[in-house]
Amino acid sequence: MTATTRESDRTATTSPAPVLYLSHGAPPLADDARWTGQLADWSASIDKPENVLIVSAHWEDAPTTLGTTTGAPLTYDFWGFPQHYYEVTYDAPNAPGLADDVTKLLTAPGAASSSDVHRDEQRGLDHGAYVPLKEMFPDADVPVLQMSMPTLDPRGLFDIGRRLAPLRDQGTMIVGSGFTTHNLRWFDPRAGADAAAPQASAEFDQWAQEAMQAQDVDSLLDFLAKAPAAREAHPRTEHFAPLFVTLGAAYESGGLDNRSVIDGFWFGLSKRSWQFG
Structure with missing residues (x-):
């Protein structure tokens, strides 16, 4: 699969919103001043999007499910942390129009992804998002919608990203977390946190x-077979899976030119993050 720019498929005259994959x-x-500073600097380097569609490693649900558009509280999907982490709030505006657009794109005739999209108005943003x-x-001050991953299959998620690509021309920043x-x-x-990373x-x-630099989509989609130490780096693949949604969206609507915005390790885990567009 080659990286292809699909400029002829778009009618918008402005550049599409960027696509991000970030290590969350x-x-x-929130207590790591270096990392929070890197995220703040990253945000300052891009135009504020009209809204954000985010896919988090912490929400797997089939068929594809969209989170709250009516203001459900955050989902504190972690255990054993000090109380103040359960008191964090993030009251981003809702994005009901974006939810309608996502539903139309994923249920359009010919969609290889699920033909059914559910809503869960009780589910607020989880920690992979907020x-x-x-x-x-x-x-x-940016409206946010979270979407579940209905599968961990890389090619299935890549197809979902391709279906969502037109959202970029509407100012939607697609984020895999x-x-x-x-x-x-x-x-x-x-x-x-700064200990040497395991080999x-x-x-x-x-x-x-x-x-990523080589824009080698086929190898990335087949990472369990192609990457060194893949099953050690990802004993379960849900934290790499959001990347495939972003790859699909970038591939379909602007090409796979990318840059590594954040790198380094945190308690041995790679926090490398990329931007397309």
């Missing part, structure tokens, strides 16, 4: 950056 961190990300967005848009490596056995608070994490991170 756990709730304590933790990074709170740092990037602290004024909570995961972690470039995610093996919690490496997480050792005694070693500290498997460093090898996978380097491979992922090289594959």
